[in-house]
Amino acid sequence: xxxxxxxxxxxxxxxxIARHAAAAIVLTVAEAAIPxxxxxxxxxxxxxxxxxxxxxxxxxxxxxxxxxxxxAGSLLLGQFLAPGFFxxxxxxxxxxxxxxxxxxxxxxxxxxxxxxxLAAFAHIGAQLVVARLWLVPHDGVFYLTPVFSAAxxxxxxxxxLVAARLLVELAAAERAATPPRA
Amino acid sequence: xxxxxxxxxxxxxxxxxxxxGLAVCVQTVLLLWQGGAPDxxxxxxxxxxxxxxxxxxRRIVEVPGPLGLTRIEIEPGRARVAADPGPRQYCVRQGWxxxxxxxxxxxxxQVSLTLTGRGADYDALNY
Numbered sequence: 001x002x003x004x005x006x007x008x009x010x011x012x013x014x015x016x017i018a019r020h021a022a023a024a025i026v027l028t029v030a031e032a033a034i035p036x037x038x039x040x041x042x043x044x045x046x047x048x049x050x051x052x053x054x055x056x057x058x059x060x061x062x063x064x065x066x067x068x069x070x071x072a073g074s075l076l077l078g079q080f081l082a083p084g085f086f087x088x089x090x091x092x093x094x095x096x097x098x099x100x101x102x103x104x105x106x107x108x109x110x111x112x113x114x115x116x117x118l119a120a121f122a123h124i125g126a127q128l129v130v131a132r133l134w135l136v137p138h139d140g141v142f143y144l145t146p147v148f149s150a151a152x153x154x155x156x157x158x159x160x161l162v163a164a165r166l167l168v169e170l171a172a173a174e175r176a177a178t179p180p181r182a
Numbered sequence: 183x184x185x186x187x188x189x190x191x192x193x194x195x196x197x198x199x200x201x202x203g204l205a206v207c208v209q210t211v212l213l214l215w216q217g218g219a220p221d222x223x224x225x226x227x228x229x230x231x232x233x234x235x236x237x238x239x240r241r242i243v244e245v246p247g248p249l250g251l252t253r254i255e256i257e258p259g260r261a262r263v264a265a266d267p268g269p270r271q272y273c274v275r276q277g278w279x280x281x282x283x284x285x286x287x288x289x290x291x292q293v294s295l296t297l298t299g300r301g302a303d304y305d306a307l308n309y
Binding site for chain 2: 105106108109110111112113114117118121142143145146149150152153156157160161164165168
């Protein structure tokens with residue numbers, strides 16, 4: 001048997017994306033175990049990872065992590081290509097687009113909390129549009145919009161705060177690991 | 183970690199974004215959940231408007247029909263047919279009506295009760 005001549009050498013960046021995506025997938029699976037009163041209202045804990053990657057490594061890596069999370073998470077939960085998968089995919093794409101714009105807001109004034117709330121609104125907005133156009137072709141789906149937007153504010157705020165705190169701690173850990181040269 | 187340390191993570195713009203989010207919640211509630219609130223009631227007897235009333239206070243309206251008196255009870259935000267001489271009592275058993283466009287029809291006594299308001303589900307009913 002001849003040895004394969006094709007060798008894929010993962011870069012440092014690939015390893016980093018894989019690590020972060022794995023953390024996001026774990027949160028997705030863990031979150032699926034939480035009973036929720038309404039379909040569509042969930043904390044979206046995996047988005048904390050997306051926010052951290054966005055702040056530390058930029059938008060391109062955040063896109064990789066978020067989309068890998070949607071695909072791998074749905075495969076693990078048996079939701080791949082089911083309606084729920086398309087809802088989370090559309091939500092993820094919309095929130096990534098909004099995050100791509102939101103990172104250009106002045107850092108001094110807008111932190112991870114803003115990014116998180118804006119992304120959460122993009123998420124529910126896209127999901128409602130997809131649900132209205134495809135799953136429930138009736139304006140009745142918009143009846144729960146107030147509940148979804150309240151959830152977006154609350155969970156967006158909480159996730160943003162957790163992401164902001166983890167960013168502070170990661171920065172502190174990094175400073176401790178690399179002491180300034182004398 | 184104390185509460186103050188958490189608050190330290192919030193930047194001024196974040197407060198604005200959160201407030202804008204809350205404003206969206208309030209707007210959607212007003213837009214989507216108040217649409218069904220009735221603002222008045224129309225009572226018809228024998229096909230003609232017998233009374234047009236608002237739903238601001240309690241009152242009882244007695245409407246004469248071919249079989250006798252139909253008693254309509256109005257309370258703030260809702261109305262019902264409390265008693266009717268009809269044989270099957272469909273309009274009485276509908277209970278309280280509280281959404282714009284809701285109708286209780288006492289066909290034998292030719293009396294109907296309609297709640298009016300924005301966002302009514304029906305423009306007209308014909309029978």
